[in-house]
Amino acid sequence: xxxxxxxxxxxxxxxxxxxxxxxxxxxxxxxxxxxxxxxxxxxxxxxxxxxxxxxxxxxxxxxxxxxxxxxxxxxxxxxxxxxxxxxxxxxxxxxxxxxxxxxxxxxxxxxxxxxxxxxxxxxxxxxxxxxxxxxxxxxxxxxxxxxxxx
Numbered sequence: 252x253x254x255x256x257x258x259x260x261x262x263x264x265x266x267x268x269x270x271x272x273x274x275x276x277x278x279x280x281x282x283x284x285x286x287x288x289x290x291x292x293x294x295x296x297x298x299x300x301x302x303x304x305x306x307x308x309x310x311x312x313x314x315x316x317x318x319x320x321x322x323x324x325x326x327x328x329x330x331x332x333x334x335x336x337x338x339x340x341x342x343x344x345x346x347x348x349x350x351x352x353x354x355x356x357x358x359x360x361x362x363x364x365x366x367x368x369x370x371x372x373x374x375x376x377x378x379x380x381x382x383x384x385x386x387x388x389x390x391x392x393x394x395x396x397x398x399x400x401x
Contacts, residue, residue, distance in 0.1 A: 281348040283369040284336025286362055294328040330359035334368050 299322045306315050332352050337345045352370065354362075362368055 279338040279340060281334065281336050281338055281350040283367065284334035284348075284350070286332050286364050286366050286368050287335045287349070288333045289359060289362070289364060290331045290333075291359075292326075292329040292331060295324075295326040297324050298322065299324060329353050330356055332359060332362060332368065334370075 301320045301322055302317045303320050304315055305318050306313060308314070330353070332354055333349060334352065335347070335349045337347050339345055352368075
């Protein structure tokens with residue numbers, strides 16, 4: 252057996268395994284269930300120092316030095332609810348799943364552990380009855396409102 256045949260066979264096996272692993276993560280998403288836990292994540296701020304190399308020449312020689320650059324990070328406060336329920340896969344089998352949701356503060360405060368909660372899909376969200384151009388105050392309020400990571 253030649254080396255090319257062996258490497259092709261290993262390549263096929265590797266691609267098959269990677270494909271199976273990718274497909275294993277696919278499936279229906281949990282959109283409703285019982286709230287099993289709630290967690291408030293306070294705002295966090297931290298500074299990370301990165302060492303950035305600087306390369307410059309002096310005459311015929313090259314000199315490398317490092318410069319410390321501070322990077323400021325901020326994670327806004329978030330409200331997280333975890334729901335647990337079952338979903339049907341393509342074969343009709345029910346699977347138990349758990350999903351963490353980042354929700355607005357009002358939803359977090361209204362919902363208790365043990366309540367049934369349904370996720371509102373973005374494409375089925377209510378359409379506003381009245382539409383208008385945003386005023387400068389509304390634009391400013393929108394810019395100041397922190398977004399939770401999804």
